[in-house]
Amino acid sequence: MRTVNLIAACSENRVIGNAGRIPWVLRGDNAFLKRQTLGQTVVCGRRVLAEWPSVTRGRDVVVVTRNAGALPEGARAAPDLRAALALAEREALRGGIYVCGGGRLYAEALPLADRLFLTLVKGVFPGDRFFPEWRGVFTREISRRRFRENGLEAEFLVLER
Ligand SMILES: NC(=O)c1ccc[n+]([C@@H]2O[C@H](COP(=O)([O-])OP(=O)(O)OC[C@H]3O[C@@H](n4cnc5c(N)ncnc54)[C@H](OP(=O)(O)O)[C@@H]3O)[C@@H](O)[C@H]2O)c1
Numbered sequence: 001m002r003t004v005n006l007i008a009a010c011s012e013n014r015v016i017g018n019a020g021r022i023p024w025v026l027r028g029d030n031a032f033l034k035r036q037t038l039g040q041t042v043v044c045g046r047r048v049l050a051e052w053p054s055v056t057r058g059r060d061v062v063v064v065t066r067n068a069g070a071l072p073e074g075a076r077a078a079p080d081l082r083a084a085l086a087l088a089e090r091e092a093l094r095g096g097i098y099v100c101g102g103g104r105l106y107a108e109a110l111p112l113a114d115r116l117f118l119t120l121v122k123g124v125f126p127g128d129r130f131f132p133e134w135r136g137v138f139t140r141e142i143s144r145r146r147f148r149e150n151g152l153e154a155e156f157l158v159l160e161r
Pocket of ligand 1: 017
């Protein structure tokens with residue numbers, strides 16, 4: 001099995017989304033997500049694909065959905081996370097696996113993942129989608145880099161279990 005990575009941005013209260021959007025604007029984090037996943041295989045939910053339609057440019061994409069019919073050119077469908085990972089193996093998709101959300105996929109993938117790329121946004125935000133509790137699971141810190149943007153403070157963390 002190839003490496004399974006989670007890549008996410010969450011606040012200190014583990015919020016990742018609110019009303020269908022990411023609750024902050026951090027261009028540096030968007031750029032990091034795009035760069036880190038380029039040439040790799042992205043596994044994501046149907047709403048994430050709708051929010052990030054250009055994800056199929058330069059990446060292999062497996063969308064977890066029960067509705068395989070409605071996907072754009074270049075995206076493959078799988079009915080659940082395990083089927084998505086099996087499809088990536090079977091079809092020899094590119095690079096490592098990057099699980100890019102949303103909430104349920106992160107929760108299901110956390111026990112399987114080798115590495116976590118987490119942008120930890122300082123502060124408490126209201127939200128309706130959450131990242132699962134990772135503290136106590138991903139305890140090995142590989143790197144940590146602070147940055148500031150739009151009056152927000154955040155850290156890029158790379159963690160292993
Ligand atoms: N901060 C971050 O890093 C980050 C990252 C990603 C998303 N977000 C935020 O999170 C929100 C979107 O996430 P979401 O959780 O609502 O949507 P999502 O996971 O992208 O999409 C939900 C749909 O995907 C399918 N799906 C997802 N997980 C599945 C699973 N484990 N098994 C089977 N099907 C699954 C289902 O599709 P069908 O109904 O078609 O079967 C489900 O209705 C937005 O607010 C977005 O901005 C934030």
